[in-house]
Amino acid sequence: xQQVMQIPQYQHVQEGEDFTTYCNSSTTLSNIQxxxxxxxxxxxxxxxxxxxxxxxxxxxxxxxxxxAKKNSSLHITATxxxxxxxxxxxxxxxxRQLTFGSGTQLTVLx
Amino acid sequence: DAGVIxxxxxxxxxxxxxxxxxxxxxxxxxSLFWYxxxxxxxxxxxxxxNNNVPIDDSGMPEDRFSAKMPNASFSTLKIQxxxxxxxxxxxxxSSPPGAxxQKLFFGSGTQLSVL
Numbered sequence: 064x065q066q067v068m069q070i071p072q073y074q075h076v077q078e079g080e081d082f083t084t085y086c087n088s089s090t091t092l093s094n095i096q097x098x099x100x101x102x103x104x105x106x107x108x109x110x111x112x113x114x115x116x117x118x119x120x121x122x123x124x125x126x127x128x129x130x131a132k133k134n135s136s137l138h139i140t141a142t143x144x145x146x147x148x149x150x151x152x153x154x155x156x157x158x159r160q161l162t163f164g165s166g167t168q169l170t171v172l173x
Numbered sequence: 174d175a176g177v178i179x180x181x182x183x184x185x186x187x188x189x190x191x192x193x194x195x196x197x198x199x200x201x202x203x204s205l206f207w208y209x210x211x212x213x214x215x216x217x218x219x220x221x222x223n224n225n226v227p228i229d230d231s232g233m234p235e236d237r238f239s240a241k242m243p244n245a246s247f248s249t250l251k252i253q254x255x256x257x258x259x260x261x262x263x264x265x266x267s268s269p270p271g272a273x274x275q276k277l278f279f280g281s282g283t284q285l286s287v288l
Contacts, residue, residue: 096277106264106279107279108278111276151216160206160218161218163216164215166215166216
């Protein structure tokens with residue numbers, strides 16, 4: 064079945080440093096979504112990427128979808144303490160359901 | 174607008190007891206998903222419904238788990254009998270109609286502890 068791998072599992076950064084998490088799929092994806100889960104909270108949708116090579120920005124967050132539609136990345140510029148949480152990618156292939164990556168837990172040290 | 178509503182928020186029960194988790198999706202959404210989250214296994218899809226019909230239940234761990242969606246505004250996930258390894262956070266999520274792979278709106282989850 065479809066597998067979605069995400070690295071790193073944990074990342075500690077000083078406030079103001081950049082952060083990147085990477086997502087890789089064993090199969091070609093029709094689209095990829097990114098979610099953020101604050102500690103003790105529930106996943107919240109951030110963005111969806113559909114096109115090969117697509118790049119989208121949300122303020123300090125930059126999302127990329129690979130040319131082969133098998134990988135994706137999320138980059139945060141100049142992290143803030145409000146960025147703390149776990150970031151999940153979720154991909155779908157031919158089926159409707161999403162397969163979530165294992166997540167990257169981000170800690171931002173003040 | 175109200176989001177996805179789950180109840181209870183916390184459930185503590187003893188091994189062997191029946192547990193029922195409830196979910197009210199966002200009005201107008203026609204797909205509903207049950208996920209389980211643990212440290213070891215992350216977010217796992219248990220089952221999803223489309224227009225109240227179960228489409229894929231391959232993620233349901235075993236026969237002790239069952240899910241129903243009697244109407245568009247209500248779903249239950251039942252565990253009978255419960256076991257300590259079922260302890261996890263159970264999330265319900267819904268998504269709107271349209272092109273497939275719409276974004277998911279998650280409820281606040283039910284933290285289940287089976288002693």
